[in-house]
Amino acid sequence: MTMKAHNRGPGPNLSGGESFTLMELLVVVAILGVLASVLLPALSMAKAHARSTACKNHLRQLGLALQMYVNENRGKYPYYRGAADPAYNNVVGAESTGFWWAKLLPYNPLNWTNPAYHCPGYKGAIRGSMAVPGGWTHPEGSYAYNAKGVKAGNWIATNDLMTLGLGGRMAYPSHPGLAGVASEATVTVPSEMFAIGESRWKEQGTQGMEGGHDYMVCGIFRVNRGFMAFDPKRHGRTYNQLFCDGHLQAMSPWILFNPTSTAAMWNYDHQPHPEFWPHW
Numbered sequence: 001m002t003m004k005a006h007n008r009g010p011g012p013n014l015s016g017g018e019s020f021t022l023m024e025l026l027v028v029v030a031i032l033g034v035l036a037s038v039l040l041p042a043l044s045m046a047k048a049h050a051r052s053t054a055c056k057n058h059l060r061q062l063g064l065a066l067q068m069y070v071n072e073n074r075g076k077y078p079y080y081r082g083a084a085d086p087a088y089n090n091v092v093g094a095e096s097t098g099f100w101w102a103k104l105l106p107y108n109p110l111n112w113t114n115p116a117y118h119c120p121g122y123k124g125a126i127r128g129s130m131a132v133p134g135g136w137t138h139p140e141g142s143y144a145y146n147a148k149g150v151k152a153g154n155w156i157a158t159n160d161l162m163t164l165g166l167g168g169r170m171a172y173p174s175h176p177g178l179a180g181v182a183s184e185a186t187v188t189v190p191s192e193m194f195a196i197g198e199s200r201w202k203e204q205g206t207q208g209m210e211g212g213h214d215y216m217v218c219g220i221f222r223v224n225r226g227f228m229a230f231d232p233k234r235h236g237r238t239y240n241q242l243f244c245d246g247h248l249q250a251m252s253p254w255i256l257f258n259p260t261s262t263a264a265m266w267n268y269d270h271q272p273h274p275e276f277w278p279h280w
Contacts, residue, residue: 051121051235052250055142055198058119059242062143062196065107067246075184078103080147080167080215096128100145100167101214112214118142119198121234124211140211142234144199147215149267150259151276164267164276166195166244167215188270190244197241200257201229218266218277219257230257 020028069078078100088097091111096102101112110117113126122142130137149164168181187193199212200219230239230253238250255261263272 045236048121048236051119052238052240055119055121055235055240056248056250058117059143059196059240059248060246061108062104063242063246063248065104066195068107069104070184077166077181077183079181080145080165082168092128095130096139099129099139099214100147101139101143112139112141119234119240122198122212123234124201126211139214140199141214142199142212143196144212144214144216145196146194146266149276150218150263150273152215152217164269164273165216166268182268184244187244187268191247192265192270193244193268194265195242195244197256198234198239216266217257218259218263 066077070076079098080100081098082103083098084094085097085102086094088102088105091105092099092102092113096112099112105111113128115126118126119142124142125140126142127137128139145167146165147163147167151164163180163182166182166187184190194216197216199214200217201210201212237252239253239256241249241251241256243249251262259266259272259274259277263274263277264270267273
C-alpha cells in the first residue's frame, strides 16, 4: 500500500525548505519596533524610579545625621560655613571642614567627595571648597542645605546678618561675622520647611566642569539658565526634598524654585518674605 504525502501548502517550511517573504519580515520588524517603543519608556521610568529611591535613602540618612547633630548641639542647626574643625582635615581638607556637611561626619561617615554620598542620577562635579584666584569656590555636589531661606540668591540680602534659613550667615574673610543659626524652637512649622534637598545646577565655567551648589537657592520660576538652572534631570521630573521633621517629598523644580509657590517653606518663620526674593 502506497502512502501519499500531504500537501503543506504555500506557507514557510520551518525545516528549512522555504524562507519568509519580504512582507512577512517587514511585519515582524514593525511589531518589534512597536514593542520596543512601548517597553523602552517603561524601562527608563523604572531606572529613574530606582535612582530616585536611592536618592531618597541618602537624604533619609542625612536627615538622621542632621537630627543627631541638632540633639547634641543644644537644639541648633549647623552653620552653612562656620568655624573650621581640624579633626576632619585628613578627611575633607582644611578649607572644607567648616561646611555643614563636614559637621555631619560623626553621624554620617561618608565623605562629601565620595560619589556614594550623592544621588546616583547626578552627573556633575563633586568637590569640596577649593582655592581659586581671588578667593574660594563653593563646594559642589548633588545635595544642598537650606542655609539662608529665600534670601539665598539675593546678593544684596546675603550681606546682612538676618537669616531666614537654618544655617546662619556664610563666613568669608571679608565678612567674618556669623549670624545666629536657627534652632528647633525657631522653626515654626517643621513639616513645611526645607532642610536639605537636591542642589540647583551651576553652569560650566572657568573652573572646569561645574555642578550643583551645596546650598539651596530659591529663584524666579521663569529662570532656568546659568546660575539659576536646575537641569539636567537626575531621576525623572522631580527633585527630592528633606523637611525639618524628617519626611521626604518629590517636587517639580518649577514649583520648588518658584517663590510664588513655596516661599514660606524656605523660611523658619513660615512667612514668604517677598522683599527678599531675587529679581533677576
